[in-house]
Amino acid sequence: LVPGRGLAAVLRMLPMFHDEEHARACGLPEDTLVLPPASPDQRVFYTVLECQPLFDSSDMTITEWVQIAQIIESHYARYDGFVVIHGTDTMAFAASVLSFVLENLQKTVILTGAQVPIHALWNDGRENLLGALLLAGQYVIPEVCLFFQNQLFRGNRVTKVDARRFAAFCSPNLPPLAAVGADVTINRELVCRVRGQGRLVVHSSMEQNVGLLRLYPGIPASLVRAFLQPPMKGVVMETFGSGNGPTKPDLLQELRAAAERGLVIINCTHCLQGAVTSDYGAGVALSGAGTVPGFDMTSEAALAKLSYVLGLPGLSLDGRKELLARDLRGEMTPPAADEPRPSLQGSVLGRGIAQLLSLRQEADEMWDALVPSLACAAAYTGDLEALQVLVELGSDQSLEDFSGQTPLHAAARAGQAGAVTMLLQRGVDVNARDKGGLSPLLLAVGGRHRGVIGLLRAAGACLSAQELQDSGTELCRQRQLGTWKWWPSCRTFGVGLVTRPWAQKCCLLSNLKLSCCGVSCSFLLRPAGGMALPGPPTPTRRRP
Incomplete structure (x- = not known):
């Protein structure tokens, strides 16, 4: 089997x-x-793009994966979701690399493929592709993901475990982000929070001189020495059990010498599950030789992370090691660190929450029901101390109350820039809709909160087609009432203002076209909360 063209015609x-x-x-x-x-x-609308030339996944390198990321970047401002079809043999490597190459990702990127091609009578390609399209078209999961056999995994947590069965991938140390059956279940508490509110950054300067060294009983020190020689810049070393390896003096000396001349070595277990620890003397000896613990990272993720960190400019050796030991993209589970909790004595609401906390064990169900409403109240009043604690306590970071309103809705409605900033830094969904279909951006526009509008727009907020229509109507009304000056300029929230001669009314337009990108092919979707694609740009045509 080799990659073939014409997928769009087949679909x-x-x-x-x-x-x-x-x-x-x-x-x-x-x-x-x-x-x-x-x-x-x-509905989900999509177009298909086939790379020129098509890539065979077995021949792909960091260069091709960076090329895919750059294609995504070129379409990123216009589209809401990306599905990349990729060969299964190196898909785990691709997902891991893309997770590090794409920084400040705020949209869904899903890799999928098939064990049996889509044109075969009995295949898994149709189910995998359809599931990926529907997930990327209907949900905002700001990560690089991998969808296979009805499960959506974090891309840098997966490894291929079977060459023939349809259940080819597993995520050994993290449950799936979503499962598709009669219903779609999203494990929101597992979805990564957006860690930065800046523009998407594609890191193209990945270090390619990294390698994978698997230790085995009796491995000669001379072999290790040869492997660690220049031009090697970094090595992922697969060790036994919880990070143990041979402690022969000559082997440890080779590791120590390599570390002293600037080679970075990550210690990862070759076990499918579990993590590197310092429970045994052998593991402590490897750490003393200058290795960096990889905790529960897969080898694929560790290689990608090593390539990414070594490619970052302006860092010292210690700075690179410090980054490698930190969780950057949800790729590992570092040891838990105790963080001081606010006293909550600075406001009446805070003191009430502190009192409720003391009763939580006796009334867990009541507490779970109260947290979303309390968080919305704290956001609305700008009580940052109480809001921080409540968001941390919520099992789902979206914290929707009975009306579907999130704390970001409440903060945007009230113009609480501090609360909006805190929530965005914690990675809440900037385009969440309540049960009435309203977004935080529309509430901020309606409240004329220019500062909040700017924060939301910088975080990627956009108006749906219905919101654009409603906003255009309201702008016309405000203009007729002479209160136009109170409304922020259209440029502030990123849409264009035009006048329809045939109706003599103002309306707001947004770019709702589609494009695509990919490996063999990929898809760019129009998701965004139930919004349908408009018909052709004929002045009298209504949105279907």
């Missing part, structure tokens, strides 16, 4: 991947496909 003939009747009704361009409705008011 167009499969009703599960393309609704031709709806595409004709919408006047979609030839390169755009549309799935059947995922729900009464939700």
Whole structure:
């Protein structure tokens, strides 16, 4: 089997991947496909791009994976989700590399593929691709993920464990982020929080002179010495059990000498599950020789992380080792660190929360029901101390109350810039919609909170098609009432203002087109909370 072209034509003939009747009704361009409705008011539109030339996954290197990341970057500002079809043999490596190459990722990126090609009678390709499209089209999971056999994994936590079965991948030290069955279950408490609110950064200067050395009983020191020679810059060393290895003086001396001349060595266990610890003397000896503990990282993730850290400019050797020992993209579970908790005595709300905390063990169910509403109240009033504790206590960082409102909604409505900043730093969903379909950005626009609007826009907030329409109507009303000056300029929240001559009214327009990127191919989706793709840009056509 070799990579083949023409996937779009194959998908167009499969009703599960393309609704031709709806595409004709919408006047979609030839390169755009549309799935059947995922729900009464939700569809996923996508286009297919095949790389030139197609990549065989067995021949791929960091260079090709960086190229994929750069294609994603070139489309990032316009589209909301990305699905990359990739060969399974090196998919775990690809997912790990992309997770480090893409910094400040705030949109869903899913890698998927198949053990048996999609054109075969009995295959897993159709199910995997459809699941990836639906997940990326309907949910915001700001990570590089891998979808296979009805499970969505964190990309840098997976490894391939079977060459033939459809359940080819597993995530040995982290449960799946989502599972697809009769319903879709998202484990929101596991989804990485957005760690930065800046623009997407693609790190193209990855160090390629890194290697993987697997220790075995009796491994000669001379072999280790040869492996650690220049141009090698970093090594992932697979050890026994919880990070143990031979403690022969000559072998330890080779490791120590390599570390002293600047070679970085990460100690990872070759076991599928578990982590590197310092429970045994052999592990302590390796640590004393200058190795960096890899905790529970997979070898694929450790190689990708090593390449990323060594490629960062301006860092000292100690600085690189410090980064390697930290969790950067959810790739490992470092030892828990005790952090001081605020006293909560600075406000009436805080003191009430402190009192409730003392009763929590007696009323867990009541507490779980109260946390979202209390967090919204703290965000609305700007009580940052209470808000910090409540967000930490919530099992789901979105903390929706009975109306579907999150603390970010409450803070945006009230113009609490400090609370908005804290919540964004903790990685809450900036485009969350409440049960009324309102986003934090629309609430901030309605409240004329310019500072909050700027914070939300910088974090990637955008208005849905319905919100754009409602905002345009409101802008026209404000203009007629003479209160136009109180509304922030359209540029502030990133849309264009135009006048329709045929209606003599203002309206707001947003770029709702689609494009694509990928390895063999990939898909860029229009998800965003139930929003359908508009029809062709004819002035009198309504959005389907």
